[in-house]
Structure formats: C-alpha cells, structure tokens
Amino acid sequence: MPASTIRRAVLAASTGVLLVALRATGAPAPPDAALRALYAGPPQSWPRPWLEPGARFTEFAPVPETPEASPADAARIALGQRLFEEPRLSGSGQIACASCHNAEMGFTDGLRTSFGHDRQRGRRNAPALFAARWTHALFWDGREASLEGQVLGPLSDPLEMAGDRARVERWINRQPGYRQAFAGLIGSRRIRLADIAAMIAAYERSLAPPRNRWDRVFAQGPGVLSDQELRGLHLFRTKAGCANCHSGALLTDDRFHNLGLGFYGTARQDLGRWLVTGRAQDVGAFRTPTLRGLIHTRPYMHNGFFPFLEPVVMFYAGGGGPNPERQAAGEAAPPPQADPLLKPRDLTREDREALVAFLRVL
Numbered sequence: 215m216p217a218s219t220i221r222r223a224v225l226a227a228s229t230g231v232l233l234v235a236l237r238a239t240g241a242p243a244p245p246d247a248a249l250r251a252l253y254a255g256p257p258q259s260w261p262r263p264w265l266e267p268g269a270r271f272t273e274f275a276p277v278p279e280t281p282e283a284s285p286a287d288a289a290r291i292a293l294g295q296r297l298f299e300e301p302r303l304s305g306s307g308q309i310a311c312a313s314c315h316n317a318e319m320g321f322t323d324g325l326r327t328s329f330g331h332d333r334q335r336g337r338r339n340a341p342a343l344f345a346a347r348w349t350h351a352l353f354w355d356g357r358e359a360s361l362e363g364q365v366l367g368p369l370s371d372p373l374e375m376a377g378d379r380a381r382v383e384r385w386i387n388r389q390p391g392y393r394q395a396f397a398g399l400i401g402s403r404r405i406r407l408a409d410i411a412a413m414i415a416a417y418e419r420s421l422a423p424p425r426n427r428w429d430r431v432f433a434q435g436p437g438v439l440s441d442q443e444l445r446g447l448h449l450f451r452t453k454a455g456c457a458n459c460h461s462g463a464l465l466t467d468d469r470f471h472n473l474g475l476g477f478y479g480t481a482r483q484d485l486g487r488w489l490v491t492g493r494a495q496d497v498g499a500f501r502t503p504t505l506r507g508l509i510h511t512r513p514y515m516h517n518g519f520f521p522f523l524e525p526v527v528m529f530y531a532g533g534g535g536p537n538p539e540r541q542a543a544g545e546a547a548p549p550p551q552a553d554p555l556l557k558p559r560d561l562t563r564e565d566r567e568a569l570v571a572f573l574r575v576l
Contacts, residue, residue: 249445277429298310303382334373346418356487366411426507443572478538478547
C-alpha cells in the first residue's frame with residue numbers, strides 16, 4: 215500500500231476519534247485539515263449527522279439527471295412554457311404564472327408575499343419551482359397532491375390570477391395559434407382548462423435546480439469548497455441541527471414543521487397545514503422547502519419574513535420563534551405545538567458565518 219494512502223487512512227481514523235470526542239463535549243469543529251480528511255470520501259463516508267429523535271434523514275446526493283424528452287414531451291413542455299408566460303389566462307389579462315415565478319429570479323418574484331389580481335397582496339411567499347416534479351404535497355401547506363391541481367389553484371384564485379374557467383376556455387379555443395399547438399397533444403379538438411393545466415405541469419416537471427459548485431462536490435469531492443464553506447457543511451450536519459429537516463438530493467425532508475412563524479392569535483396569523491388537516495400538531499406548520507438554488511430565492515420562509523440568510527441562521531440558532539401556551543380567544547385552532555426538532559444551538563459568530571457561506575453554495 216502506498217505511503218500516501220497509509221497516511222490518509224491514519225489521519226482519517228484519528229480524526230474520527232476526534233469527532234466522537236468533539237460531539238460529546240460540544241466543542242468547536244475540528245481544524246480544517248482534519249475536516250478535509252473527514253470529508254474526503256463520498257457522502258456515505260462523511261460524519262453521521264447529529265439528529266434529534268423523530269428526524270428523517272436521507273444522505274446528501276446529487277439531483278437526478280433530467281431525462282431527455284421525447285419529441286411529443288418536448289412539444290408539451292414548449293407549449294407549457296408558453297402558457298406559463300401567458301397573461302391572457304388571468305381575469306385582468308395582465309398576470310401570468312411567470313409573474314410570481316420568474317425564471318430570472320429563481321422562479322420566484324423576490325417579494326415578501328406576491329401581488330395578484332387588482333394588486334391584492336397574498337399572505338404567502340411565492341415558492342421556487344426547482345423541485346416541483348419531485349414534490350408530492352404542493353403549496354406551503356401541502357393541500358394539493360398533483361402539479362396539474364396546483365396549476366389550477368392560482369388560475370382561478372380571486373387573489374391571484376382570477377381566471378374564469380368558461381372565459382379562459384372560450385378565449386383559447388378562438389386562438390388559431392393555440393389550437394394548432396394543442397393539435398395532436400390532446401385527444402379532443404376542444405381545449406379545456408385541464409388541458410392547459412396539463413401542459414403547464416409538463417413544463418414545471420422539466421425544471422431543475424441550477425447547476426453550481428454543490429453539484430461539483432459530488433463529482434469532484436469537497437475540495438471545491440473553501441475551508442469556511444466546508445466548516446459550514448460540517449456544522450449543517452452536526453451542531454447547527456440543519457440536517458434534521460434538510461437532507462437528501464433536494465435538502466428537504468418533505469415534511470411540515472412549525473417554526474413559530476405562524477403569528478398565532480395576531481392579525482398576521484397563518485395556521486398553515488392545520489387548515490388542510492385539522493390536526494392539532496399541524497397548527498402553524500409549513501412544508502420544508504428545498505435549499506437548492508437558495509441564493510436566488512430570497513426572501514425566505516412561507517411569509518418572506520427574512521430578507522437575507524444571516525437572520526435565517528440566527529433565527530434557527532435561537533431555536534425558532536415563540537409559540538403561545540394558551541388558545542387565543544375566538545380561535546378554532548388550538549395553540550401551536552413547538553416542533554421537537556427545533557432547539558437553541560450554541561453557534562458562534564464564526565459558526566454562523568460559515569453556515570451562510572455554505573448555504574450560498576447550494
């Protein structure tokens with residue numbers, strides 16, 4: 215065995231012992247050289263994450279490759295993109311899906327919460343669509359299971375596009391360009407709203423996170439990360455607790471968590487998943503979003519509460535937001551239950567800066 219291989223093995227073994235000791239004491243991350251050894255191999259060989267009881271972790275992995283579309287699928291995707299950008303589907307003729315999910319802004323709109331029909335403001339942030347084809351409970355509260363159903367929601371919502379089904383179908387069937395584009399893609403000469411939704415859903419399924427240095431980590435190893443970014447990766451998996459909810463290829467557990475940002479009992483209240491399920495544990499709970507393409511999708515959280523990553527990290531380091539202990543007067547929903555995966559984390563300023571540096575890589 216070459217001497218260099220022996221040296222790496224010895225270093226890896228010694229740093230593994232060091233990591234166990236550090237976890238037991240809550241001490242800072244190992245020195246940079248030790249971290250390089252710990253993360254030298256594939257993700258399956260990286261230090262195991264520090265998880266709270268009940269967490270569901272899937273090892274970090276690259277996003278699956280998008281399969282090459284058949285000619286028919288390519289036609290559906292192209293038509294879906296055209297409809298995604300079509301403002302005449304809305305009641306005003308001025309709002310398209312792309313108004314709130316702009317491709318140049320990470321398929322968001324950069325606003326705290328989106329504006330819709332007649333400049334009415336919604337109460338939730340426009341989520342990115344990078345992970346749409348892998349997401350099985352859509353919207354922040356998971357109320358829709360299919361992309362086709364998700365498309366129909368904003369089209370008819372009076373706060374969003376305010377489209378009328380009969381008017382939209384009547385209009386699109388009078389457009390020669392659209393009739394020609396739909397010909398051969400649907401089993402009828404008449405275009406229905408469900409056909410429009412199917413094409414937009416096909417376009418959304420074609421989307422994927424932008425390729426960046428995080429993808430290179432899986433192909434070339436963590437050597438592509440700076441020392442600070444690598445420390446951020448280690449903190450993410452260990453004492454910062456991020457991996458309790460953010461893991462796998464898309465860095466999400468696809469579950470719903472109450473972070474204490476539902477503003478229960480106030481004018482800004484949003485009961486989240488409870489509005490769908492009626493279960494006490496879902497009061498103020500929202501879907502864990504993907505962290506891929508994170509720097510393109512601010513502001514953050516379901517209500518766009520944080521404009522930058524730095525306050526997001528500080529919020530989690532403090533254990534999340536407050537949860538009232540008593541039921542609010544006149545409220546049908548019980549008080550929100552603190553998520554057991556959230557707790558205060560002892561992060562230094564250097565820790566928080568390293569985490570932000572890592573999050574910017576994703």
